[in-house]
Amino acid sequence: MDINPNPILQVRHLITAFDTEAGIIRAVDDVSFSVSKGETLGIVGESGCGKSVTALSVMRLLPRPMGHIDAGEILLGATDLTRLTPDRMSRIRGNRISMIFQEPMTALNPVHRIGKQISEVFRLHFPETGETEIYENALQMLRKVGIPEPEQRMREYPHQLSGGMRQRVMIAMSLACKPDILIADEPTTALDVTIQAQILDLIRALQQETGMAVIFITHDLGVIAEICDSVLVMYAGRVAETAPVRELFSDPKHPYTRGLLTSVPRLENRRKSRLRIIPGVVPSLYELPDGCRFQNRCPHAQPICGTQPPMNPVSGNHLAACHLSAQLPPVRKQHTEGAIQKPAAGKKYPAASQADYCLEADQLKMHFPVRGGILLRQIGTVYAVDGISFKIRTGETLGLVGESGCGKTTAGRSLIRLCQPTGGRVKFEGRDILGLGRRALRELRRDVQMIFQDPFESLNPRHTIGDILEEPFIIHGISTTGERRSKVAALLDRVGLPRNALPRFPHEFSGGQRQRIGIARAIALNPRVIICDEPVSALDVSIQSQIINLLLELQQEMGLTCLFISHDLTVVRHISDHIAVMYLGKIVEHTDADTIHTMPLHPYTRALLSAIPVPDPDAARNAHLLSGDVPSPIHPPAGCRFHTRCPLRIPRCAQEEPLLRSVPASADAHIVACHRAEEILSGAL
Template sequence: MVSDLQPLLEVQDMKTVFKTRSGLLEAVDGVSFSISKGETVAIVGESGSGKSVSALSILRLLENNGSVTSGKILFNDFNLKDIGPDEIRKIRGNEIAMIFQDPMTCLDPVYTIGDQIMETIKIHEDLSKREYRVRALELLRLVGLPDPETRIDAFPHQLSGGQRQRVMIAIALACKPKLIIADEPTTALDVTVQAQIMQLLKDLQAQFGTAIILVTHDLGVVAEMADRVVVVYAGQVVEQSNVRELFEQPQHPYTAALMRSIPRIETNKNQRLQTIKGNVPNLKELPTGCRFHPRCLLATEKCRNEEPPLFDAGDGRLSKCWTADPTLQVKREIMTAFDEEQLDNFERNLHLVEGQPLLDVKDIKKYFPITKGILSRTIGHVRAVDGVSINIHKGETLGLVGESGCGKSTVGRLITGLIKSTAGEVIFEGTNLAHANRSKMKQIRKKIQFVFQDPYSSLNPRMTILDIIGEPLEVHQIAKGTRKQERVAELLEIVGLSRNDMHKFPHQFSGGQRQRISIARALATEPELLICDEAVSALDVSVQAQILNLLKDLQIKMGLSYLFISHDLNVVKYVSDRIAVMYLGEIVEVADAETLFENPFHPYAKALISAVPIPDPTMEPDRIILKGEIPSPSNPPSGCKFHTRCPVAMDICRNKKPELKEITDRHIVSCHLY
């Protein structure tokens, strides 16, 4: 809630330039916005648009080759652009603090979290040693970290992702700053933890009147958190608006395109997602005229030749588009143009044959030993997967959801044989993988392929795309020489890339293109089952829509089956036929996608679905906030593993483990309530 209309921070025509070997790159070109006390302003856009650079420019946290060359950054009558290093250090952490995207890389692994919180306070305040520790404990309690008296002496690696993000927020709040800049603070978090962090930021804002600049590409988070929105594209502001008006009637085609590319819970799974063609332009090769015109549905000759100014669209709204020019009489409803664009529905998947199983996983377990001492004696086990049973039919997509650490990715690796199971069976096309000989396993591995979360770390940076995609062709003796090159060219075209790309290296592609290359490599052996492990979680919404459309097209053309592992429930709902919900190594509910979202049975599934951010600022989410953290898989609770966090737990839940039973047709639940 905005409590003071007087600007706390005012950015005027800010330009940020980086010196490179090939010349100067203008990463931020004339960005202007303001924020008042108690207000939340969101900066949104695709990767490479200049969101994070704009935020870092305010605090002068740019790399050595970057600098703010012109404009003003006015804070408390100071122009932060012109003050010296000593003066800006007094402001950082004290009056303006920053929460970074990845807490693990920002927290020092050799210092306790208590030391790192106290360090921030010591820079700006002179207190006794005891007072520093008392203040650090108060901050950890304030951000809701469980057992702060013990955790204050813990190291970053001993905390979960959500706990580390809470520590980052505690550090940011250490000196009660007037402004917090949060750079993608919830992107890597589960929906349940994300809901907790968003509620925490709201509570702290209400308590201290802190202003928040929220840098994100998650429009669901924007709808829930922001008062005003600044949309940036290729280093420029293309739209500014009140959050409600922006979602109801966007004024710029780029904003409208971003909104239309999001899969929502209500999205028809047979409807193709709207995509934005092309990519954010390279800063070295910016197009003439409007920078968005090569990707715009409404582009005219004027857009190609003349760059539009930032027009006043009324009611304090701004739009950098010729459609907003009142003198040209070309004003039209931006969203209407997208409604008029013909999007084909996906064909019915003829490969999906009921009762024809492809994969059957029976009571599979994976226990990792905990060792201690010089002799590495086993003193316990981490029960990463503790009796999972799932099945996938030919042509079907099974979604696997749950919080980080529940064992989703381990299940995927057990199915492919990347790690050996402790117990249980994996049966693929009637063959038990545990009893298959080496020759049979090689044949099966051709038919089961993996698409990893981070395409850049899974692609060898020293190999060309021809060698990367061609490697499985040679390993499985499918093609060599000229035939291999022809097959790689075919695979690149199947995933929407050019055959001319095969001689390039991974670093020469965008994130979405690298994910397409990963999919092409997985398709090289003509598999029947693809395991997609968070395959779209690191992508912008526009690129995510392209990849989801591609996966659905490939499924129809090639009869593929998918195990789709993700914590983004909007995406899972859109892409899946059935969904399995996993908690602490066990399956707690399995149902058809529509059924699960309309009528979830298990309290954990209800909490997950309620935590999904809704990209509609008019809707007030009815959220179930789970208390506490996931118990340790090395020492899980007795009875139902969820009872320590369950809002409706009974005495029987604490003592007796519930069985996985079919409650209604194809709806299976493990809960004493049923």
């Protein structure tokens, strides 16, 4: 499948296997692709499809002895990397092919300074270079990737840098030797959309400067559309489809590709409509179906799918492994079918009485002391949440959105006193809950529950699913043993899990299934309020859509009031009635979910919307791209806290803090904290 005329890298019929207790499994099974100088190839697919194993195979970094390449060729020019000795491969690795790993905190050595780790690359590949020149080269690489104050960063450790800066350090190390090929394995998955936009822009600029080829691995089709020239879609270890990026998005010929494209939440979707999904999950490599591996989830499956489909040419460089690719209906029907419409700007909500509000926060503060010295005296304060106010109507959803470090999660935890607030008031159905004693607080938590971001961390690995779901009933003394087990079985039915899950442990489930278990535990006692803390951020887009649909169904069925915390404005807008945008401990804009999309009045909200990757290669990009990172909440800037990154700042912004206020002539209940909101509203900015 060498679709490039002059490829710099060719992978031919690659088979990578792992030895396990249950036998040999093929994580990569007959995968072929090529990439040319200056080209960006995107590899996309859900978790477990073999994307990262393909990259590790190219780098010859498979875990030994269990991982091994069984067949195929990996040609760098005329050199077959599969036949090289470890010594020869180590000279190529980092020099001609470099890799950026998904999690920079684990890829960087925590006990060595940044300068030493970058310098090590030059010492390894250019041993004749002097120490002074190595230092200058390392410093220059930090400047090239946009690290502020590089001399200071050279002396710091990885934990002292933000996620975006750690990823820039990884890019600097990867590009130090000016490689011919850069493999980026999910380099932006753990980053906020604003920092992700910066990293994508940086990779694009460095590629234009050096002419290197890039292999970009991700599950985000918006990122693929933004940065890639061609795309390889993988499913269960095999290639499902490959094509130039515009052709893949306009006319996908594999049902799996179509499923990925149609399950992506979009800003133009009707809010709270049911998202299209790919039913089920990627099959286990131990239990692969015969023939087409996607057939068990495919809406078009027929008896012929029981045989393995070949890679059929569609047109030019477009190939698809599907027996039915020529019979599939035009993709435009897939996108317009269902509830998709343009949101109405400035939707007006009827005035609510005080009794209509289920959950209220008034000037809520959560400050953490910073201690140091031998006597651990307080030497500073983290202003994590610094005076936020909002109200949520009964049965509605408030979305709380912002970058990492803005205080969203702390605000959610403070509402149910997992963190004890340092100021303000919180009311549940008119009752102040910050002064409740232990017994009253435990009773309150029957009515106010939380779904956590990482379901694996929040589930006890030593308990079975049955024990985990039965625990809330035991704690609150509800029902007999027989009744509890009946209710637990009903919970599994409600969240779409089989009853045979009861005796199994959390590690036996996929991420989406674990999140369903977390949701089942949260709704076990029929609460009236659910606080959802990034419940879909760690999931593939297809599983994400399943969980969003489940939450919407449960809200309608149970009349739940929700606080939905996320950094993804697309997801937040889809599920919410109102949205509050948070930055560095404060709310900077608050209005209904339609208006936040059609008429954002704060520069930060505009930047968040602009940074969202759109699954359309022809979409306009980054009109309001931010620079820099969120400042430290220990030393928040004076005046407007956003002014250090704001493209519209004026001298007043650095001196005077803007107050949240209703902006004249805007939608009802549209409040914003910006000195220039009226100019933005008028279209002057």
